[in-house]
Amino acid sequence: MDSSSLESRFSSILPRIEFVDVQDLYSYNEDLACKYSLIDYRVQEGDRIAIFKLGWQYVKDYVLFEWVPKFPEENLVVFNKFSLPNSTIEIYQFCFISGENNVLGASEPFQFCDRPRHNLSLFSSIPVQKKNICLTDSTLLMNESSLPSVDVDAMDKNKEIARLKDENELLRNTLKVIVMQKQPKNYDPDIQKIKERIFDLQTMVNSQQSQIKELQMQIIQCNEEQKQLQKEKMNLQIACDNLKTKLDNYETNIHSAVDIEIGELESIPPFPFAK
Secondary structure, three states, X not given: OOHHHHHHHHOOOOOOEEEEOOOOEEEOOOOEEEEEEEOOOOOOOOOEEEEEEOOOOOXXXXXXXXXXXXXOOOOXXXXXXXXXXXXXXXXXXXXXXXXXXXXXXXXXXXXXXXXXHHHOOOOOOOOOOHHHEEEOOOOEEEOHHHOOOOOHHHHHHHHHHHHHHHHHHHHHHHHHHHHHHOOOOOOHHHHXXXXXXXXXXXXXXXXXXXXXXXXXXXXXXXXXHHHHHHHHHHHHHHHHHHHHHHHHHHHHHHHHHHHHHHHHHHOOOOOOOOX
């Protein structure tokens, strides 16, 4: 598996959760306690821990899940034994899924079996008689009669689990490298500058709005003054018209009076001059 395929597979995973004390085998006849630790993460509404079959592709492919308590006394969820899968062939893993359906952590693979927890060891203790053991410098030989029968399938599964654990560890290390390479830049200083710029612009806008309101008041006042001046102009125009009318009447009366006086003078007989 090359690094490009690993990157494409885990580029969307944010390592915020680590699963603790994950065992190779769990009994489906007992409740399963899943422990986890948080890495710079606070549990949110909708977070859950799901059990997936190894090799899953979509979040909806979960086998079962339990909601993660928002304020737990300890970082632990318990899967009820009655809901656990009873397949002893499939290989599973825990995954922490956020409320936004992002994968925040994945566990090492494990399997289920029907044996109780204290019998989960692949090999039970083997009582061996001293007389049946022959020690050499490089080999410990056992009499076949003292060695109990071992389930070949269980041995193969144990090897498969070991191989998957190694692959999982490789994937974890690759994921850490990818995440470190893609660590987001700290934008806090830029955000602070933007906030300060927004504050300055808002202050400028408020000042301009105040100036606009002041200009609007001045325009209203000028309009009122203009109306008053127009009214005074109209009154003055009326007064001028009245004065002009009076002046015309006065001139007419003057001309009439002058004509009358001239007419009276023409009717007086000429004054006799001495010869």
